[in-house]
Amino acid sequence: MKFAEIQGERFEAQPGSSGYCPVCGDSVIAKCGEHKAWHWAHRGVRNCDPWWEPETEWHRNWKNCFPAHWQEIIRKSEGGEKHIADVMTERGVVLEFQHSALRREERDAREAYYKNMVWVVDGIRRIRDRPHFFKSLGPGKIVAANPMTVGLSAKGSALVRDWGSSSVPVFFDFGDVAQPEDAMHFAKPILWALKPQSPPELAIFTPITKTSFCAFFAEGRPYETFDISAALQRLGLAPASPPPPPPPSNRDALREHFARALNARARRRF
Known part of the structure; x- marks a missing residue:
């Protein structure tokens, strides 16, 4: 601690x-x-505290993004059970930074205990997690453009399978430096936010900057959104141009002709 x-x-x-x-x-x-x-x-x-894990520099760096008096806050249940939350904001939101492996039963227990919480998960603890995630991201389905939202199949990513059923938001941290093989590149370090209880066949993700994540919980500022076009072009999924407007029908042309004639007659009268 x-x-x-x-x-x-x-x-x-x-x-x-x-x-x-x-x-x-x-x-x-x-x-x-x-x-x-x-x-x-x-x-x-x-x-x-059986939920406590040995801290790494990764843990400590994340904690230090927030005021010291928000860090390591003891939460006590009505039955007297006590646990130390990594960070708890002024609004009562618990942020848990998870580096080590976590059993499904303990994850569910923590989510039920804290209720109003989010996870930040170290996505580079296991060697294969990062490349498998971005490989799955390549053929991902674009769900929405603003904010950019992508659906991934969980089949190719153990990390997504491990956390896909979480009942609270999960943010994957893959480090601050993009790799050449990444399906998407952004100018700033980002987190990939997993929508809680996504469909088993399509986990829903949105990228947000790390700085806007911290600002959201520390100051209430909104998440930073991205220009979708450049990211989609890298995936070969550039958004289609809007269809041209249909040509005016003969009926529309006739209506416009009579309207012009009536306006001209009105001007001559006055």
């Missing part, structure tokens, strides 16, 4: 420090090595 309590206040881990776990109240010690993010840990191997 990033924060422990020392004399009733929250502090980050520092070499040689000790404090108390904000969940169970037991003592914790600072772990400040060279290879992992500095953190607090219970003595021994004990962890009082």
Whole structure:
């Protein structure tokens, strides 16, 4: 965990420090090595929150996109169960950043516990997840142009199969640098937002920028949308030109002729 309590206040881990776990109240010690993010840990191997996972720099970087007093918020149920939310906004939305593998049963339990929440999933933890996702994106079906929305088959992507049935929004993070083989390229780092409970045969995704994701939850600003035309052209799916208007019928031409004649007569009268 990033924060422990020392004399009733929250502090980050520092070499040689000790404090108390904000969940169970037991003592914790600072772990400040060279290879992992500095953190607090219970003595021994004990962890009082079974949903907690070892933090990586990826976790810490995401948490630091939001104010410190939103990070590691304890949520307590009516029955006394306690869990630490990675981030909870002023509006009460929980953001969970998931790097490690997650069983379906635990995912469902967390979604039921927090209710008003979203996931941000590390899409490059497994070597094949990123290339398989973008390979599936190539033949994807364009569902809407504004905002850009694409339907993917889950058959070619284990990541989509793993998260496709989630009841809350899921945002896949594939890193900040586009790869040459990507089906789509954008000028800014993006997340791929999975619509909750998409149809099993067609998972629905919308790309949004990382900066607009953070601004949406931190400040309430809308997600940034994209120019659809360039992205569709890269897929060979450039939108069709609108059909030309139909030629006027003989009846329309006759009506216009009589209207002009009546207007001319009215002008001569006055």
